[in-house]
Amino acid sequence: MKTDFVYPAIFEEEVEGGYVVEIPDLPGCVTGGDTLEKSFSMARDAIGIYLSVLEDEKKEAPAASDPSKFYAEGKGFVALVDVDMLSYKQRHNKRAVKKTLSIPQWLNTMAEREGINFSNVLQKALRERLHV
Numbered sequence: 001m002k003t004d005f006v007y008p009a010i011f012e013e014e015v016e017g018g019y020v021v022e023i024p025d026l027p028g029c030v031t032g033g034d035t036l037e038k039s040f041s042m043a044r045d046a047i048g049i050y051l052s053v054l055e056d057e058k059k060e061a062p063a064a065s066d067p068s069k070f071y072a073e074g075k076g077f078v079a080l081v082d083v084d085m086l087s088y089k090q091r092h093n094k095r096a097v098k099k100t101l102s103i104p105q106w107l108n109t110m111a112e113r114e115g116i117n118f119s120n121v122l123q124k125a126l127r128e129r130l131h132v
Contacts, residue, residue, distance in 0.1 A: 010070055
């Protein structure tokens with residue numbers, strides 16, 4: 001599964017200050033911020049949200065366009081915005097999902113005697129197995 005994405009973004013400077021940011025490859029994906037730093041941060045979040053929704057809907061993320069196809073008016077500019085979806089999800093998706101599993105009774109008895117937290121053990125094992 002691909003986790004790193006880079007999309008061109010059009011940054012348009014507002015008259016009152018700040019920027020409006022559009023991600024043309026992701027229709028309707030528009031955000032902004034009061035400063036350049038905040039605008040980049042908001043663009044990463046907007047891309048993260050957009051790609052998370054696509055994933056939930058079992059849809060593929062669109063390929064990134066060549067940034068030279070885009071033009072910004074006035075003091076605006078085109079920049080590449082990168083998003084590491086694995087990091088994004090670790091920061092923003094804290095909801096737990098209940099899973100039912102089966103283990104041999106003797107293993108369950110031993111683990112309960114030792115006070116082992118099954119959820120923590122499973123999470124650790126999954127992280128190791130998935131290299132995250």
